[in-house]
Amino acid sequence: MTSRLVQATSRFRSSVTQVVMEKPCILATTLGAPGGIYKCFEPCIEKHFTIIPYERFVQMKEDFADKIQAVFVWGPDAIKVDQNLLQSLPKLKAVVNGGVGVDHLDIPLINSFGVKVTNTPGVVDNATADIGMSLMLASARKIVEGHNFSKFRESDYFPKSSLGTDVSGATLGIIGMGRIGYKIAKRAQGFEMKILYHNRNRRPESEERAVGATYCASLKELLQRSDFVMVVVSLSPETRKLIGAKEFAMMKPNSTLINISRGLVVDQDALVDALQKKMIRAAALDVTYPEPLPRNPHCGDHTDYGGEDGDQCLGRYNWRPAS
16 A cells, blocks of 8 residues: 555656656757857756757657747847748747847738747847947047057058047937937937937927937938937838938938948948948948848847846846737
8 A cells, every 4th residue: 555655656746747847849049059049048048948959850840840839030040930830830839039120020921820929129228229329439430440550550640531520519310219219319418419319209308308309300300410310210111221312412421320220221322322422421330231241240239148147148038029
């Protein structure tokens, strides 16, 4: 009797352990692989999920297809979520995007399979606002040129072309006054900049006063008055090539364009033409198209969210439904 009771208890404990140990399966690129999920996220991810590397899934679809509940989309070499993949994953519940922008995902298609799309709003707001200010300062004060001169100089004297332009007291025009745009305005206050903004919806007057921002009802007004124009909109059919030849013609000849949104928001051919014809002074870009370029310049949200501690690292990503 005692022996049977011990055996039953042992089986019960084993069953409970199995239930507790079973974690949802996710499909992702190999952790730490170039262009994939960073290795620092591994402890947190493996704490909550069983990771099925995409390379292994391709070789053994029949073994994993009905176990995968989520797909992690991350980095320039992210898994392509298309109809073939969606049809092969009958238990899929969510496509998890490791970033804010979801313009690379076909959300209507994904939703048609009853699958949700999540993104990470708010997590990289500060980092992206910081890179916007960094690009403006680097361009205005010719930081890169100064570095190259110091490293490779053939003369002991700075050439006249090394003269920069002041940021303090200049006029900054922000196109897109959302979370990131507002944080940029806060930072620009520290440089005593005059702040203009253009947005789909005007901010409450109390928020405008808090950062000293003036609303421009038209994009034309902002472009004509700004010394620095910073683009901070999301990519959509309405914002694709929002800044083109017509807009460059409205800008001051000594103005600078800073783009920290998406490459396709700016007509790149028109930008090259405007620079060559000296219609504007300079351009500072965190994004381009195609992207990445050979040296992958996009680093607007590229900061270490808590060092090597996986839980802190991934914990900064507050997933929310994007669809």
